[in-house]
Amino acid sequence: MKSRQDIDNALSAQYALGTLRGNARLHFEKRLAQEQELAQQLGRWQTLLAPFENSTQPQIPPERVWKKLELSLPPQKTTASIWNWNYLGWALAAGLAAIVLVPYFTSRSPELSPLVVLNSSDATKGQWIVNADSERKTLQLVPVQPREIAANNSLQLWAIPSGAKPISLGLVNASQSTQLTTGNVALSPGTTIAISLEPQGGSPTGQPTGPVVFSGTL
Structure with missing residues (x-):
């Protein structure tokens, strides 16, 4: 059975994410005005999630990124195997992740x-x-x-x-x-x-x- 602290922690996370709705949200807000420990717990979640709010924007990779990916791939065969397609997908995902995440980690608050x-x-x-x-x-x-x-x-x-x-x-x-x-x-x-x-x-x-x-x- 979950403890009251575990339940409050889950409610704080849901409130910070904006997924706590209806009467549950209203009841939680009433408790916030009366329970300082709960308000501090919510503050920790809001601080944890704040860097992810509007922190990344869609970006088009420059041409040099595509060229580098092409050069890193194995020579293309006449009959492409499933492994080659998986490798290509992994390489593209890794390249795009680097483009998106590097600016985020270098500009963290x-x-x-x-x-x-x-x-x-x-x-x-x-x-x-x-x-x-x-x-x-x-x-x-x-x-x-x-x-x-x-x-x-x-x-x-x-x-x-x-x-x-x-x-x-x-x-x-x-x-x-x-x-x-x-x-x-x-x-x-x-x-x-x-x-x-x-x-x-x-x-x-x-x-x-x-x-x-x-x-x-x-």
Whole structure:
């Protein structure tokens, strides 16, 4: 019999893939707003699957690739054998795989892991999962139950060191994953990560001017 943890892991994977539907999806989203461990588990799956989202595009192999494949094949016989056709298929597949996968592996993003969950004072408004690389220089913000905001507003991310003024880390897309860099801002323990509702384009003063709608402390 599968444990509850195994079931939650499977549900998180299905949700991240977009295959969890109907009442099961609605029930899962309600649990996300209440169970931080489940939200972190979902964040791990979203981080794992993120590099594969729109990461490859169809490409036509250049002529030199076909020439190289032709030269690597054994001399053609008058009566082609099944083995020759299998070899040709394997060679073509290997060549095409190299064309598609080499750019992917050479341009992969840093490996990210869950850093903190940003909660709202109103549990019905969802959460944000913040993932980071090992040096906390790259952040990925993933909305859970994303909500639309007015066209004349923007969401802005802030780092608030203990006893210091907020430092802007950039604007956040309200409805989908956003990746930002922290620059020279150190995200040390005790730092609060917050999202405020600002005028379109961000705060005009360099400090939060609107309400803080999500926050969490490292």
